[in-house]
Amino acid sequence: MKNAIVSNINKKSRKFNDSSYYEKEIIGDYFLLPFRFHKINSEKEVLVNEVGDFVMLPIGSAQKIIERKISRTDDEELYFDLISNFFISEESIPTLLTVLEARYRTKKSFLEDFTALHIFVISLRCEHTCHYCQVSRVTEDKEAFDMSRINIEEGIKIMMKSPNNHVTMEFQGGEALLAFENIKYAVRLAKEAALENQKHITFVICTNMAPLTDEMLPFLKEYNIMISTSLDGPDYVHNKNRHRPQQNSYEVTIAGLEKCRKELGEENISALLTTTNLSLQYSHEIVDEYVERKFRNIFLRPISPYGFATHNEKKNKYQTEKFLEFYKTAFERILDHNRKGYFIREDYATVILKKILTPFPVGYVDLQSPAGMINNVIVFNYDGKIYASDEARMLAEMKDFTFQLGILGESSYNDIFYGHKAMEIAETWTNEALAGCSDCAFQQYCGADPVLNHATQGNMYGYRPASVFCQKNMEIIRYLFELMEDKAIEKIFRSWITGHSE
Incomplete structure (x- = not known):
């Protein structure tokens, strides 16, 4: 008994030290x-x-x-x-x-205007069979998977109730251009509603370019519609990532890209990259493809863990460390082109750099706190279901409706934006209040992503030490700070923020 008492005395105490210790x-x-x-x-x-x-x-x-x-x-x-x-x-x-x-x-002033981006999933039909597709596409003849005109009308009504005076109507798919007649109907109706409600409206169509015809171009030009396409790199990467039966996805994309640039103007055309396992092998070649095609920006984007992208792990699953290695290699190539006089910026880094180097907010959904979902973006699915973000819609394609906010024609504006589901999401969308984020030095440059937390960790709150979102963002932000020690690179970064080379 005596030995036990002595042993306990010799153990380190968990009590505070004497005050002199802290002097x-x-x-x-x-x-x-x-x-x-x-x-x-x-x-x-x-x-x-x-x-x-x-x-x-x-x-x-x-x-x-x-x-x-x-x-x-x-x-x-x-x-x-x-x-x-x-x-x-x-x-x-x-x-x-x-x-x-x-x-x-x-x-935090981005919160004052509230929701700007309204995504209309105009159709699930698609003639591509991309192995990383994040939605459950259907073949071209399935018109039952097009958004009905009633749902288009109801979506526009919701969009016009946004307190934001500048709204964006973005058409996604599937392949949006396969429902071009419905796009025309929606654009004309939304334009008229915007005039009545004194709102400025921007239109965007996300397309792989394959269904684009010369007959579509006059309408696109009349309404100043922006085109967002996909370009995964040179033909030997793009054609494998974005499969078509004819094995000509790259050729079709480039032809459509040049046609749209000529008719609509370069400023109205953008392209988006998705990084697969194959892409990881070609960081320099992918960047060089964007330069060869005279793009002034490139978004080095990893695959999101939703939809069909989760079904082919051999092609689509890789460790975050592998993506970060690809990111840095590609980033150095981008910097090298800038050093040689060709202005091209990396979009994700540019968003972070704006948060680091300017006092102003940014509109990028994934790097906001409170999160951009609902506050900045809302999604109207082809079937009338309403989701908190595009990723939430992708999750629903996996039969997980956790982030469904309502149904067009049934749910009121208040039900959608201030209802029980919105309040539940709001409990976890502010990084200032999340363990692991609240004391992080990079908190002001990062955001919160309840959808990704739910998809990868099983709950909206998430666990930062095992978070791919956290792992990616912390290393990219650290990397940017390290690069800024070189004043020549900092000068390049500042040119990315202003949008032109010095």
Whole structure:
């Protein structure tokens, strides 16, 4: 018994140490403001405050600041950098606190306008059989899988109730152009409704270009419709990723691309890449294809874990580390083209860089907090069901209706946007309130994704240490900070933000 008591005494106590343990020599007479920090490499760490301002400092600087070992006289330049960027304050309540408040409101101002993007899944029909397709496409003759005109009308009514004065109507599929007559009906009706409701409306059609005909072009031009297509790289990559019976998907896409550029203008045409296992082998070739086709932007996008993309693991499943390796290799190629005088930016990095280098919000759905779903985007499926995001619609194609918000013609605006389901999602869509995000230095540059959490981890809240979303974003953001140590690269990054080379 005595030995047991001695043994317990020798165990380390979990009680607080005596107060003398915490008495440190204080050099700086200042107050700490909220900030977070993260190691960038073996030499540097970044400190980020509540509005995304940052300072890059030698390793150990955060500890010195926290322990108040920064002196106004001995560290004058750093001291006043920390003061001016709201990391420390000489008063318990900073004199310019109202400035910080205004900047925080600006960062979150995307919430003021509410939903802008309204996606209409106009048809599930498609003549491609892409192995990574994220929706359950059907063959061309299945007109029962087209959106009815009643659902088109009801969707437009909902869109016109948005408090946002600038709305986008995006047509997706399947292959949207296979339902071109319904697109024409929807565009004309929406244009008329926008005039009546004093809204500015933008139209986008997502298409693989295969059904495009010369007869369609005058209508597309009349309504200034933007075209978004898919380009996965050179022919030997694109044709394998995006299969057609004729084995000519690449040729059809390029022909349609050039035709649309000529008739609609280059500014109205964009392309999107999806990275498969095959793509991982051709990072330079994919970037070079975009340059050869005179694109000024490329989006290095991984496969999403939804729909048919989950059925072919050999072609579509890879570790996040493999994608990040591909991303960095391709990114270096993009930078190399910029160094040689050809302006081309990587879209995902550009969104993050805008959040890092400017005081303004961005409209990209996946990097918002609160999340862009519902707040920025809503999806009307061909069958009238309404989803919180495009990924939520893809999840529904796997018979998981967790993120269904309502039904066109049955659910009111308030039911859809403020109903029980919206409130449930809202509990997990703010990264400031999520464990693992709340104390992350990159919080202000990242977002929240309840749909991805649900799809990959089984619940909307998610678990950050095992999150592919977290793993990808943290490394890309760290990588961008590391690259910005090179002032020549920072200059390139700033040109991406402004949209033109210097």
